Amino acid sequence: MTRKLNAPFFGISCSRLKFHCKVAGVVATFLFVLVGCSSFGLSKESSPIVETILTGLENPRGVAVSTTGEIYVAEAGTGLHLLDPTKWDGKLTKFTDLNGDGDFEDEAEVERWFSHFMTYNGFSAYGTGRDEVSGPSDLLLHSDGRLFLSVDDGGLSDSMALHVISPEGRIGLTLADRNNMNGIVFDRDQQKIFAVESGLNTLIEISFSGEFQNIVNFPLLDSGQQAVPAGLTIDPQTGDLLVALFSGYLFDEQASSIDDITSFVAGDSKIVRVDPVTGKITDEIMNLTTAVDVAIDAAENIYVVEMATSPTELIPSEFDLYDPEAVPVHGGYLRFSGRVILYPADGCPPRVLAEGIDAPTNITIGPDSALYISTGQGTPGRPIPGPDGSTIIVGKLIRITHYLNETEK
Ligand SMILES: [Ca+2]
Numbered sequence: 373m374t375r376k377l378n379a380p381f382f383g384i385s386c387s388r389l390k391f392h393c394k395v396a397g398v399v400a401t402f403l404f405v406l407v408g409c410s411s412f413g414l415s416k417e418s419s420p421i422v423e424t425i426l427t428g429l430e431n432p433r434g435v436a437v438s439t440t441g442e443i444y445v446a447e448a449g450t451g452l453h454l455l456d457p458t459k460w461d462g463k464l465t466k467f468t469d470l471n472g473d474g475d476f477e478d479e480a481e482v483e484r485w486f487s488h489f490m491t492y493n494g495f496s497a498y499g500t501g502r503d504e505v506s507g508p509s510d511l512l513l514h515s516d517g518r519l520f521l522s523v524d525d526g527g528l529s530d531s532m533a534l535h536v537i538s539p540e541g542r543i544g545l546t547l548a549d550r551n552n553m554n555g556i557v558f559d560r561d562q563q564k565i566f567a568v569e570s571g572l573n574t575l576i577e578i579s580f581s582g583e584f585q586n587i588v589n590f591p592l593l594d595s596g597q598q599a600v601p602a603g604l605t606i607d608p609q610t611g612d613l614l615v616a617l618f619s620g621y622l623f624d625e626q627a628s629s630i631d632d633i634t635s636f637v638a639g640d641s642k643i644v645r646v647d648p649v650t651g652k653i654t655d656e657i658m659n660l661t662t663a664v665d666v667a668i669d670a671a672e673n674i675y676v677v678e679m680a681t682s683p684t685e686l687i688p689s690e691f692d693l694y695d696p697e698a699v700p701v702h703g704g705y706l707r708f709s710g711r712v713i714l715y716p717a718d719g720c721p722p723r724v725l726a727e728g729i730d731a732p733t734n735i736t737i738g739p740d741s742a743l744y745i746s747t748g749q750g751t752p753g754r755p756i757p758g759p760d761g762s763t764i765i766v767g768k769l770i771r772i773t774h775y776l777n778e779t780e781k
């Protein structure tokens with residue numbers, strides 16, 4: 373446990389800790405750097421407040437929050453009904469706390485804008501042995517009120533897209549029809565979009581008139597797995613992109629059955645920094661495990677979401693994901709082991725802001741500075757092992773506030 377908690381710390385980049393990365397011989401410098409960091413008792417440590425603000429969602433993914441507090445949530449859906457488009461249930465919903473009582477449960481507070489985007493499960497579509505639902509994946513809110521929504525159809529229909537949606541909730545334009553754009557972000561002037569295509573291990577740029585261009589292909593990771601870029605954000609000071617490389621599965625070439633697949637190798641995931649002009653890639657934060665999304669604030673603090681800490685047994689192909697009486701199984705990723713880690717800009721050691729989260733997938737920093745985390749990846753309602761015995765998969769949006777120390781703001 374201790375080793376795992378420390379892992380991101382030792383993998384941190386030079387730029388983050390502001391000292392030379394050669395570990396041997398830097399202990400003195402190292403201690404010097406840590407003096408003044410809150411964990412060492414010399415300043416007051418924040419205590420994050422973690423709350424569930426939406427529940428009962430079906431694979432919440434991209435979240436956008438307006439300056440007036442409306443929350444837009446893309447849901448990848450149930451993963452069911454692969455062949456019948458009228459039964460697809462990927463969604464986009466607007467949540468407004470109209471009466472200001474802190475919840476989104478009162479009359480007219482939930483506006484469902486779209487209910488039939490593509491949804492599919494990699495388990496049934498591709499026999500991956502993992503319970504992974506895809507569909508609507510990321511969401512951006514432009515300052516002019518338009519929403520940009522990427523939809524991943526896994527190559528199973530003709531609905532893979534980046535939709536531009538008017539402030540009134542109508543799809544106006546589809547910008548690019550490429551591979552699965554799991555993560556999208558605007559450039560600093562909100563004049564174009566950067567996207568990561570996890571299926572192709574690429575980072576691309578998309579203009580508002582629909583032209584796209586490749587920036588970089590991510591090379592294989594340390595154990596030879598695919599990089600699988602999952603989420604990205606833009607550094608507000610440099611314009612560099614920070615990309616979460618989730619890491620792909622590892623297959624034992626000597627063996628032939630699905631049992632020889634490891635969903636991922638703990639510690640091989642990382643955050644890289646990419647210069648979008650030159651395509652130069654540098655390691656930013658290493659030794660991560662299933663880094664699924666990354667965010668950065670105006671003060672340059674970096675936030676990383678890890679989906680799970682360890683791989684688990686895969687699900688046999690005859691398993692019924694939709695059987696409410698099914699045996700609780702993890703499904704490739706250890707449930708309730710996700711976490712959110714803060715890497716302070718001042719070089720102090722990273723802090724875990726929330727842990728034991730069930731399969732988080734996305735982080736959004738709201739205009740209110742709160743962190744919004746989408747959780748509960750997998751087939752909604754499927755029995756899974758929980759922290760206190762068997763439970764079921766429930767999609768939730770959690771909010772983290774009061775997480776920064778005074779000196780970090
Ligand atoms: Ca309310």
Ligand SMILES: [Ca+2]
Pocket residue numbers: 473475476477478
């Ligand atoms: Ca209420």
Ligand SMILES: [Ca+2]
Pocket residue numbers: 603604665666734735736
């Ligand atoms: Ca995100």
